[in-house]
Amino acid sequence: MSDIQINIINKTYPAIGQATSHTAIANLNLSLKSGEFICLVGPSGCGKTTLLNIIADLDHDYQGSISLSEQSSRPKIGYIFQNPRLLPWRTVRENIELVVEKTLSSTIIDNLLELMQLTPSQHIYPERLSLGMSRRVSITRAFAVDPDLLLMDEPFVSLDAPTARQVRALLLSLWQQRPHTVLFVTHDLREAIALADRLIFLSASPMSIISEIRVPILRSERHDEVAIETFRQQLLNEYPAIKQLL
Ligand code: ADP
Ligand code: MG
Helix, strand or coil: CCCEEEEEEEEEECCCCCCCCEEEEEEEEEEECCCCEEEEECCCCCCHHHHHHHHCCCCCCCEEEEECCCCCCCCCEEEECCCCCCCCCCCHHHHHHCCCCCCCCHHHHHHHHHHCCCHHHCCCCHHHCCHHHHHHHHHHHHHHCCCCEEEEECCCCCCCHHHHHHHHHHHHHHHHHCCCEEEEEECCHHHHHHHCCEEEEECCCCECEEEEEECCCCHHHCCCHHHHHHHHHHHHHHCHHHHHHC
16 A cells, blocks of 8 residues: 545535535645554544545545555545444444455454454344444444555544543554554544554644644553653643644
8 A cells, every 4th residue: 555645725615505615625735654543633623524535535526636546456445434324224244244345254254343342242233232332343344344544533432431442442453453544533632642653733624734743652652641641741732722623
């Protein structure tokens, strides 16, 4: 997988039911290194979901370009939406099987279910799942496509703290087992520091990059809440403008 170049000159939503059109993104240049874990941090409504939709090829109505690959084949993208979006009439396992090639060995799904601690729940329907379990299913589904690029849109919002910690740890272990580029949107600076190689802070609408900061904490120390809190305080002291984005 090669590096990804994102260049959005302009993304405007037309004026439907509103007096004026709305420029969501202007002059955004971003380059993602292969295998890098990037967290996007920005205020609500600044255009983060809009950006992920453009990268995922769900929205073509913009000026600019997204260069995903130097090879002729398009990289595989896993997209974890803010809401799990599971099909209610399919079981956990069937929701995952839907996105994978028919020829994929069922052992791969078995292994993913096991890793995400979903094996005992694989034959139940989404209505019986807790929110934490539904989110784990949606993460498993995104990993089942074996993505080169994983887009995650505030995937842990409204999870209680212990569940969020558990799902975050599972995500990191999957990422370390299958390295791929991750673009992860969050409001939570501690979460961003715990996960990212690089933090990108975004301004309110129209969205542009305010600052990019590399997280210097070793991967082996990311579970250390003191190290995370110390770096968070250091960031807030050095860049007071970040407080307004959270
Ligand atoms: P974020 O994900 O950062 O909260 P969004 O990308 O959802 O922000 O939205 C960015 C801006 O674009 C917001 O002001 C939002 O109201 C507007 N917007 C999003 N989707 C639409 C749409 N389909 N039509 C018009 N405006 C939209
Ligand atoms: Mg959003």
